[in-house]
Amino acid sequence: MTDDNLSSDKVALLLAGLRKEYLARLPAELEALEKLAHGLGGVDADRPLLDEIHQRLHKLTGTGGTFGFSDLSAQARVLEYRVKAWVSGSMQGVDDQLRQVFLLELGKLKEHLSEKSIPIVPAPVVHTRVEQTPGKVLNIWLVEDDNELGRWLSCQLASFNYVTSLFTRLADAEAAAHNGQPDLLILDVLFDEEGENSTQILDFYPNLKKMSCPLFFISAMDDFQSRIRAVKLGAVGYILKPLDVPRLVGRMTKVIERRNAPPQRVLIVDDDIDLAAHYRLVLLAAGMEVEILHQSEHIIEKISAFRPELVLMDMHMPDYSGADLAGVIRQYDNLQSLPIVYLSVETDLDRQIEAMSRGADDFLSKPISDRRLVAAVNARVERARYHEGQENRDSLTGLLKHASIKEAIVLEVLRARRTGKPVSVAMLDIDHFKKVNDTYGHAAGDLVISAVALLLRQRIRQSDIAGRYGGEEFAAVLQDCDAQNAHLLLENIRQSFANLRFNHEGKEFSCTLSAGLACSLQYPGSSGTELLIASDEALYAAKHGGRNQIKIASANSRAEIK
């Protein structure tokens, strides 16, 4: 669950309000301090008074810094240390003169409150995520003077859920930019009629230049100077013509996926309700999805349901220690690589190290600043995502590898049993793939495989999972999806794939795929493995039925599964 995303502007405004309130209270606080200091008499009886002064100065140092009054904070710290030294030494040395100087400097503190010394508080980290549900249409603007090429490309891009607005001149796109922005901008480099190179003249089209969406250049010319200019313009790609649409779309999708990565999921395990609530809010503001665990015994259920990417674990809890809970988590095969980070007051280094040997990956000391917490969690989740990808994903397609998708299917079907919702398992296979490899080579074959993978990734939802099952075989598990809807989805993919035109060294070719699917509603009580076998049999039937088609497994027609 996510709360509404907050804009940096809004949060900055709120913080400015809090800062104003603090500023309003400060003069009274400083006055109180001065009054206290006047009560110093240079005798041992001063000690409790000095302690109070020290405490107040300490507070000023801390909160002043938090609210951006760095000068005030720095000065308060200087005075704080001085008082600390007096307290720990003998009061004899604190003579009249020293006390007078102290009073003077204390009085000067209020000078740091004047308008001109108020620095700009950096905006807190607030993430805005572009909501993208897979299957949602994305808008591309293509500025290409070759109208036929433009229309051909638009047609191809449509298969990948990209809706293209076509412009033949930069000026037209510039004008349109007054009224909106695309999700992605593709510019041709050479415009023959005007005799212009877009990488050279983009400065004259400010609306296009300042667009925040990703920018791609396409060109028949592999010109180094143009490439350099493209880089300077912040373009994420420079693609050569003749265009290889699957390759282009692959690049485009990678860029967009990176921008729209799903929020990081964090589970907080801490028995202090106030603290857990505060940390949760801090992480929520940073765009993460956060849940808190109150009952430690249910930690495994919670992890199975919420699937956190990181667990923030307090070490000292009344019933079960953080270290013991971490130990239980590590008993599960599929939770070996779940990042567990202790967040604890524990300052003893040896005890920290000992705790880490019990299954945690890292140790953060409380108290921890909000910014530091966000940075630490973010870094660890990103690293875990990278490693998970490296380990479990096929490098060509970005989909799960064979073993991982099989495991995922088993787990997802189990989950569906718990929720009582239907789940469908699908197997897809490219038709006559061997022929593609033999005729056009393995590079072309790779592109065809990438195209299927792309279509899959684009069509399925966040809750669905897809993998590369074999060389030209794919498998997917679709949550909360009955046979009808699964069939619709696969049909859509089948048709889009059949419409693609691949280009290899000037030769154009196309491909088709066959697929089989099995739904838990027709196979109640079946495991993920059994559904996978059933969908494979349906795929076989599709191949034998003439290929380029989808077949739904039905319990009646299948042989008995042992």
Place this chain on the structure above:
Amino acid sequence: MAPGGLDPAFAEQFAQIRQTFILGLAKRESEIEHAPTRADLNAALHRLAGAAGAFGFEDLSQLARSVMEASHHDDEVHLLKVMAELKQTLKTIRSTG
């Protein structure tokens, strides 16, 4: 990014949580004072140290940790001293917020 416009919900939530913490200080102090076992005392101090730090009460957090250390090292004299400081700080916070 959405255009600017005051969204009180967010700051209000933070403020509410902080207020809840301050109001709960009396209970925390009682937990510390009347802890039946050392384990309970440590747990209460640990919670206080952690939470206090998050809400900006650095000295309170530090004091709670000092009490934990003194208790761990069985230093009666120091324990009494820091415990007194802790109580004093709690009192100050509760009265000034």
